[in-house]
Each structure stands twice: as structure tokens, then as C-alpha cells.
Amino acid sequence: MNLTVVLGALELGGIFAIMSLGLYISYKVLNLPDLTVDGSFTFGCAVSAMFTVHAMPYLGLIASFIAGVLAGMVTGLLITKIKIMPLLSGILTMTALYSINLRVMGDSPNVSLFECSTIFTPFAFLGTYHKLIVIYLLVIIICLFLHYFLRTQLGLALRACGDNEGMVRASSIDTNKMKVLGLSLANGIVSMSGAVFAQHQTYSDITSGTGMMVIGLASIIVGLTFIKKDKIAFQLFAVVLGAVFYRGVLTVALQLGLPSGDLKLLSALLVVIAIASTTVKRRKKKC
Amino acid sequence: MLELKNITVTFNQGTVNEKVALSHVDLYLEKGDFVTIIGSNGAGKSTLFQAISGAVEVSEGQVILNHIDMTDYPEYQRSKYIGRLFQDPLKGTAPSMTIEENLSLASQRGKHFRLTLFSHKHRQEFQKALKQLDLGLEDRLETKVGTLSGGQRQALTLLMATYVTPELLLLDEHTAALDPKTAHKVLEISSQLIDEHHITTLMITHNMEDALKYGNKTIIMKDGHIIALIEGEQRKNMTVEELIHLYSSSTQDYNDRILLKQ
Numbered sequence: 001m002n003l004t005v006v007l008g009a010l011e012l013g014g015i016f017a018i019m020s021l022g023l024y025i026s027y028k029v030l031n032l033p034d035l036t037v038d039g040s041f042t043f044g045c046a047v048s049a050m051f052t053v054h055a056m057p058y059l060g061l062i063a064s065f066i067a068g069v070l071a072g073m074v075t076g077l078l079i080t081k082i083k084i085m086p087l088l089s090g091i092l093t094m095t096a097l098y099s100i101n102l103r104v105m106g107d108s109p110n111v112s113l114f115e116c117s118t119i120f121t122p123f124a125f126l127g128t129y130h131k132l133i134v135i136y137l138l139v140i141i142i143c144l145f146l147h148y149f150l151r152t153q154l155g156l157a158l159r160a161c162g163d164n165e166g167m168v169r170a171s172s173i174d175t176n177k178m179k180v181l182g183l184s185l186a187n188g189i190v191s192m193s194g195a196v197f198a199q200h201q202t203y204s205d206i207t208s209g210t211g212m213m214v215i216g217l218a219s220i221i222v223g224l225t226f227i228k229k230d231k232i233a234f235q236l237f238a239v240v241l242g243a244v245f246y247r248g249v250l251t252v253a254l255q256l257g258l259p260s261g262d263l264k265l266l267s268a269l270l271v272v273i274a275i276a277s278t279t280v281k282r283r284k285k286k287c
Numbered sequence: 288m289l290e291l292k293n294i295t296v297t298f299n300q301g302t303v304n305e306k307v308a309l310s311h312v313d314l315y316l317e318k319g320d321f322v323t324i325i326g327s328n329g330a331g332k333s334t335l336f337q338a339i340s341g342a343v344e345v346s347e348g349q350v351i352l353n354h355i356d357m358t359d360y361p362e363y364q365r366s367k368y369i370g371r372l373f374q375d376p377l378k379g380t381a382p383s384m385t386i387e388e389n390l391s392l393a394s395q396r397g398k399h400f401r402l403t404l405f406s407h408k409h410r411q412e413f414q415k416a417l418k419q420l421d422l423g424l425e426d427r428l429e430t431k432v433g434t435l436s437g438g439q440r441q442a443l444t445l446l447m448a449t450y451v452t453p454e455l456l457l458l459d460e461h462t463a464a465l466d467p468k469t470a471h472k473v474l475e476i477s478s479q480l481i482d483e484h485h486i487t488t489l490m491i492t493h494n495m496e497d498a499l500k501y502g503n504k505t506i507i508m509k510d511g512h513i514i515a516l517i518e519g520e521q522r523k524n525m526t527v528e529e530l531i532h533l534y535s536s537s538t539q540d541y542n543d544r545i546l547l548k549q
Contacts, residue, residue, distance in 0.1 A: 153391075153401040156384075160392055163381035170340075170379070171447070172366035172396050230383070230431070 007132060009251035013244035014135035015197050016215055020223075020243045021142055021236065022068075022189030023216035028224075028235070029150070030182040031162035032079075035090030037216060039097030040071040040187040041209035044194025046104040049111045049204035057119045061195050068191020069184045071097060076180030101206055110205040118199040135196060142189060143236045149185075150232050158182050190216075211264045218267055219243035221274040246270065288487055289316040289339070289455055294348035296331075296338050296511075308334040310511040311348070321481055321488045323498040325534060326508035332491045335508070336457045339489075341365045353454055367396060370448030370486075372441070372461035379444030382433030386424060386443065387413060389432055393447035416446055420476060438469030442476060449480050456481065458490040474501065495527050495534070505530070509538045 019041060026034035044064035051060025071093055078089035105111045123130040149155045160168045161178040168175050190212070198204040223242020227234050249270070250263060258266070296309040309331045316322065326332050337343040339350055341362035350357045357365055372379060380389050390413045391405060410428065417425040420442045424435075432440060441461060448456065458477065462470035478501050481488050492498050498505050505522060507515040514537055517525065525533075 151405045160381040163383050169363045170366050170371050174363045
């Protein structure tokens with residue numbers, strides 16, 4: 001394995017870490033399985049690609065965050081206002097986003113950013129590691145933001161909402177608003193990771209987001225099996241670590257000659273194994 | 288204070304399973320009233336609470352609290368004024384959060400959209416309040432609520448529901464799932480907190496002795512109606528036997544469970 005491969009794995013790991021941090025809010029904090037993720041990731045890719053093509057890569061990053069927020073809001077409103085179950089709501093938004101993403105990319109299934117200036121270009125002077133630095137800078141900023149946000153009164157209410165909804169309503173908190181807020185924020189972050197992904201790969205593809213939900217889940221579950229601490233700081237770190245580790249495993253598998261088409265199968269297996277390891281342990285304890 | 292006008296709640300309206308859970312219930316409470324409610328299963332006691340707290344919609348009638356018509360308010364808005372405890376001790380607290388975080392949430396009733404950092408500055412107030420419970424929780428602020436016993440959790444829920452003094456407190460058999468000793472203790476704490484803050488309270492109970500011992504009024508419910516209201520001198524002079532007799536004769540309910548509880 002050479003440096004390029006390791007570097008690539010770390011970079012992608014960082015990008016997936018951002019996505020997993022978003023998913024952490026919906027899956028772990030709010031306790032809602034949110035399938036919008038597959039759509040909003042591509043949404044981020046598409047929006048940022050279009051901005052980059054028009055020479056505004058940084059604005060694209062912000063625009064993709066807003067786009068993701070809107071996608072999450074739609075799912076949130078479907079769940080709270082129309083009372084569609086969370087899984088189905090996510091699938092509906094994800095499906096709708098497929099068409100929207102095609103529209104955003106000018107009815108073309110992929111957009112190439114080759115020779116466009118990306119968010120990494122101005123940092124090229126930093127040498128081989130410039131992409132790595134930019135990506136992990138973003139990871140750190142998002143971690144710091146989440147670490148602050150989840151410990152505010154609002155963040156506390158959001159966490160309680162995923163823990164005991166009835167109690168939260170009885171404390172005069174509108175759980176519906178909390179869900180919409182949480183899903184918006186989650187998808188905003190996911191979409192932003194999509195944006196970085198598009199810049200990193202220098203193309204945006206309509207299928208970029210497929211399976212992202214599972215990748216995010218794998219990262220979160222793997223990370224949280226490594227680090228079993230309840231403090232927010234540890235949990236966020238665990239998610240990042242999980243994402244990087246997961247990407248590492250995939251890279252090793254690819255290097256060992258696994259056909260890239262089998263990656264998704266491996267992802268799904270990894271999630272099953274990680275979940276199984278916790279349940280099996282619990283069962284042993286009970287006996 | 289609390290005024291219920293002609294409250295009717297119908298479940299599954301317009302279907303074969305239609306059930307009238309509450310039928311034209313009128314009730315008026317003065318500020319500081321502590322009313323105990325008895326009645327067999329399906330009498331509409333819990334539905335009454337749900338109608339007051341907004342968990343179910345009334346198909347007819349009005350819920351008025353402090354001259355404000357709350358009939359169209361959603362549940363979370365009413366929670367600003369109404370504290371609630373359920374039979375299940377797990378329902379009132381967030382298990383994976385600490386005692387301090389739970390209390391912090393409760394102390395913020397009505398102002399949750401703040402982006403101020405969660406801080407430990409109320410720590411001493413929380414400890415003082417927990418000390419009242421006399422369960423040794425005051426030194427365990429960092430403990431996750433999920434690891435507490437049912438009695439401890441119910442006592443904590445009680446503290447949370449009354450931390451910001453509510454206009455109205457609804458206790459739905461909140462000691463029924465606890466062992467007799469803990470139940471007694473939680474009831475004593477409830478009564479003490481209610482006295483101290485003059486909270487208008489409604490309490491559902493299956494224990495005839497408690498129904499007379501606590502509060503200043505007692506209501507008997509059956510089939511979605513309030514069939515008796517006992518107060519004043521009549522209640523003061525009433526013995527548990529007389530209440531059981533009144534209850535059984537007025538409801539034709541000679542349920543063992545009630546009789547055994549004397």
C-alpha cells in the first residue's frame with residue numbers, strides 16, 4: 001500500500017466522518033432512522049458541483065448545506081404534519097430528490113469538475129497533504145459546533161426528545177419542532193459532506209449517495225463500540241473514528257483484490273456484525 | 288381556576304368501535320383544591336386527564352384554565368401550566384440523561400429555544416430540591432436516570448413536574464407501580480409539595496384510604512360520568528368503610544381489588 005492509497009483512504013474517511021456526524025443527530029440523538037440521507041448527500045454533490053462549475057466553490061459549500069436543510073425539513077414535516085412514518089418519509093424525500101438532483105445537474109446523470117477550481121485549489125501550496133488538512137479542518141469545525149450545540153438548552157431538549165418523547169411534551173417542548181430542527185440540521189451536514197465529496201472526486205454523480213445511510217450507520221455503530229462513553233465529546237470523536245476506520249477496512253479489502261462492486265455488500269455486513277456483536281454480548285450477560 | 292364545561296370524548300367516532308369515554312362532564316375547581324378521583328377501570332379517569340392535558344381531543348366542550356380557554360391548545364402548550372405524572376415511572380424522565388440534565392430541562396419550562404450553554408450554575412438549587420426528597424439523590428447529579436429505581440424515578444418526576452410551580456398538577460395513579468413503602472413515601476412527598484406551593488391537584492387512586500386521607504374533595508367516576516362529589520363536612524366525617532359503601536352502591540361495583548384495599 002502506498003502513500004496515495006493511505007492518503008485517499010484518510011481523506012474519504014474524513015468526508016464520511018462529516019456525513020456520519022450528520023447522521024449521528026438523526027439516528028443517535030433523535031432516534032429516527034432517516035433515509036433522506038441517500039438523497040441529501042447527492043443533493044449536496046449536485047448543488048456544489050453546479051456552483052463550482054460557475055467558479056464559486058465556497059458559496060457552493062454553503063448552498064449545499066442550505067439545500068440539505070431544506071431536504072431534512074421536508075422529511076421532518078412529512079413525519080410531524082402528515083404523520084407518515086419516519087422510514088417512509090425518508091424514502092419519499094429520497095425518491096423525490098432523485099429527480100430534483102437530475103434537474104440541478106442540468107438533466108445529466110453526472111457533472112465533471114475537471115479543471116474547475118475547487119475548495120482545495122487555494123490550499124494547493126500546502127503540498128501533498130492539502131486536501132487532508134482542509135477536510136479535517138472541516139471535521140473539527142463541525143465537531144466543535146455540534147459539541148457546543150448539543151450542550152445548549154436547545155440541544156438538551158433535542159436529546160431528550162430522542163430519549164423520551166412523552167416527557168419532553170410534558171415539559172412544554174414542541175417535539176414536532178425539535179424533530180424538524182434535528183432532521184434539518186442532520187441533512188444539512190450530510191449534504192455538506194456530499195459537497196466536499198464532489199469537490200474531492202472532481203465529479204458529481206446521480207448515484208453518489210446510494211448506500212450512504214448504511215455507511216453512516218456503520219461508522220456510528222463501529223465507532224461507538226470502540227468508545228463506550230456518554231459524554232458528547234467522546235461520542236463525536238467515536239463517530240469520526242468509526243468513519244475513518246470503516247473507510248480503512250474498505251481500502252484494505254480493495255487492496256486485497258475485492259471487486260469494488262462488492263463494497264456495498266461488505267458495508268451492510270459490517271453493520272450487521274457490529275450490531276450483532278452488541279446483542280450477542282448482552283445475551284451472554286443475561287444467561 | 289380549572290373549569291371543564293360539558294366535556295365529551297369519543298374514541299373511534301363514526302365506526303363500529305365507537306366508545307364514549309367521557310360524556311358531558313362538568314367540573315369546577317377552586318385554586319388550591321386537591322381532588323382525589325376514584326372509579327373502576329374504564330370509568331374515564333385517565334381520559335379525563337388526557338382531555339385536560341391535551342393528549343386527546345375533546346369532541347365537545349371546553350377546557351378552561353385560569354380564564355384561558357385551552358380547548359384548542361396543543362399538548363405541549365398546555366404543559367406550560369400543567370404538570371403530569373403517570374403510573375409508569377419510566378414515562379416522566381429521560382433515561383439516558385443525567386439527573387442534573389433532567390432537572391435542567393424541567394426548570395426551563397416554556398423557554399427551551401435558548402442557545403445558552405447548559406451550565407452547572409443551578410447545581411445548588413437542584414441539590415436543595417433533591418434533598419427534600421430524602422432519597423440521597425442530591426449527591427448523584429451526574430448519575431444517569433435510567434439507573435435509578437422506579438420509586439426514585441417517580442420522586443424525581445414529581446420534583447420535575449413541580450419545579451416550576453404548575454397551575455395544575457395531574458397525578459395518574461402515580462404510586463400504583465411502586466412497592467407499598469415507596470408508594471407511601473412518594474405520596475407523602477407529593478402532598479408536602481402540593482401544600483407548600485398551593486398547587487391545584489387532581490389525583491387518581493385505587494386506594495380508598497388515600498382517597499380520603501389526601502386532598503379536600505373526592506370524585507367518583509363511572510362510565511364517563513362524575514357520579515358523586517364528596518366535600519366539606521360530609522367528607523371530613525366520612526370513614527373509609529362509608530366511602531367504600533358509597534362507592535360500591537353508587538357504581539354497583541363490588542370489585543375485589545377495591546375491597547381488598549381497605
